[in-house]
Amino acid sequence: MRAALGTAGLLLPVLAWAAIAAPVSSPLVESPAEALAALRAARIESRAAEARRAELEQAAQNASDAAERAAREAAVVASRIQETEAAIAVAEARLALAVRERALLREELGHEQQPVVQLTAALQQFSRRPLGLSVLRPGSVQDAVYLRAMLDSAVPQIQERTAGLRSRLARSRDLRAEALAARDQLRAEQTRLTNSRAELAALEARQRLASDEARGDAQREAERALALAEEARDLDSLVGQLERAGDLRARLAALPGPTLRPARPEEGRQIAASARPVTEPAAASAPDLYLLPVVGRTVVGFGAPLPSGSSRGLTLAPRPGAQVVAPAAGRVAFAGPYRGYGQIVIIEHAGGWTSLVTGLGRSDVSVGDELVAGAPLGIAAQARPEVTLELRRSGEPVNPLRLVG
Numbered sequence: 001m002r003a004a005l006g007t008a009g010l011l012l013p014v015l016a017w018a019a020i021a022a023p024v025s026s027p028l029v030e031s032p033a034e035a036l037a038a039l040r041a042a043r044i045e046s047r048a049a050e051a052r053r054a055e056l057e058q059a060a061q062n063a064s065d066a067a068e069r070a071a072r073e074a075a076v077v078a079s080r081i082q083e084t085e086a087a088i089a090v091a092e093a094r095l096a097l098a099v100r101e102r103a104l105l106r107e108e109l110g111h112e113q114q115p116v117v118q119l120t121a122a123l124q125q126f127s128r129r130p131l132g133l134s135v136l137r138p139g140s141v142q143d144a145v146y147l148r149a150m151l152d153s154a155v156p157q158i159q160e161r162t163a164g165l166r167s168r169l170a171r172s173r174d175l176r177a178e179a180l181a182a183r184d185q186l187r188a189e190q191t192r193l194t195n196s197r198a199e200l201a202a203l204e205a206r207q208r209l210a211s212d213e214a215r216g217d218a219q220r221e222a223e224r225a226l227a228l229a230e231e232a233r234d235l236d237s238l239v240g241q242l243e244r245a246g247d248l249r250a251r252l253a254a255l256p257g258p259t260l261r262p263a264r265p266e267e268g269r270q271i272a273a274s275a276r277p278v279t280e281p282a283a284a285s286a287p288d289l290y291l292l293p294v295v296g297r298t299v300v301g302f303g304a305p306l307p308s309g310s311s312r313g314l315t316l317a318p319r320p321g322a323q324v325v326a327p328a329a330g331r332v333a334f335a336g337p338y339r340g341y342g343q344i345v346i347i348e349h350a351g352g353w354t355s356l357v358t359g360l361g362r363s364d365v366s367v368g369d370e371l372v373a374g375a376p377l378g379i380a381a382q383a384r385p386e387v388t389l390e391l392r393r394s395g396e397p398v399n400p401l402r403l404v405g
Helices: 002-020 032-061 066-127 131-136 140-214 218-231 235-254 265-274
Strands: 296-300 313-318 323-325 330-338 342-348 353-363 376-380 387-393 396-398
Touching: 032 066, 066 140, 066 323, 066 376, 218 235, 218 330, 235 330, 235 342, 235 353, 330 353, 342 376
Parallel strands: none
Antiparallel strands: 296 313, 313 387, 323 376, 330 342, 342 353, 353 376, 353 387, 387 396
8 A cells, every 4th residue: 555655646746747847939840750850951961061161161271362361261151150050950950859759748648647647546535544444334344455455466557557657757857858958059059140140241341341442343344244134034044145255254364465566577477476376265174162052951953843844953941041152163243133033143163164043132242253162142031031053064054963062
């Protein structure tokens, strides 16, 4: 009897704690399996972001001059922002998984604890009746003996059946602790994200002030790019026109400079005979470092069927306002709004490669800017953000994942 009452006495405070424990607020997912899959994907993204940040930090340390070092420092800060965004995704996935599992566990406990509570109440009611009073009632002594024998055989079964319940209660306490730890991590990462964004904004402001004096032809080139955007029938036409303009610029840059008129005609013939014809630069290999512009899950893959035809790039779903970076080093050929695509950025790389990034909520670069890989381009939209990356070589679409390390 004392063992049974001891078991009941231990169960009551535990059950009461489970009933009044306040859940940790967090958005729930459809199932624990989906939450676990989201956690695994977030951890993969976090490791990839950490590797990118380390690579960009090494490139910044190896920069030869002050201008390149400043550009790479901005890329490093942007990569830290993306790393923090990935860490926030991990914390959110951990929190959602713990809260969802705890909600399911609380629902199971609600079904299992009711009969245990009823049994506990009956045992406590019986314990209030002293055994000595049973002697004063006819037949009560025999009933007490039978009841004692029944309880002696029932106590092991009660303890066995409540073992699973006790383990679930312990698991509920562990889940609550995990949820609180994930919430604390989430708050810390959000603070870190705010600080990194402020650092990037200050760095960009200093770079913009330093480069304003060197923007001689930038305004005229931006106006030409906007004129091309007005003339282009669609985005493919705009990219084609900008690629042709870039090829022309490369050919003009390869032309030899002017030479002085020789004093004697025979010297001019010798110079003409020794001159080599200018050929169009050959297409170089792919960029050494190619990155995805934003941290997020892939919603449309390269070549996926679309109403307008096959997809020519990748569409990623990042966090609202996520940091967007340049996939590779190059020159900004277009930056600004384009009908139906939000803010877009077109980057010319060496050797006839072109990257197109669409779906930005804000663009922080201008036409003519020379970018390093990972340089900040802007941020994603705040409402239902989707960022699309297209990579082309001499006008032909290429799967960006072939170049992403």
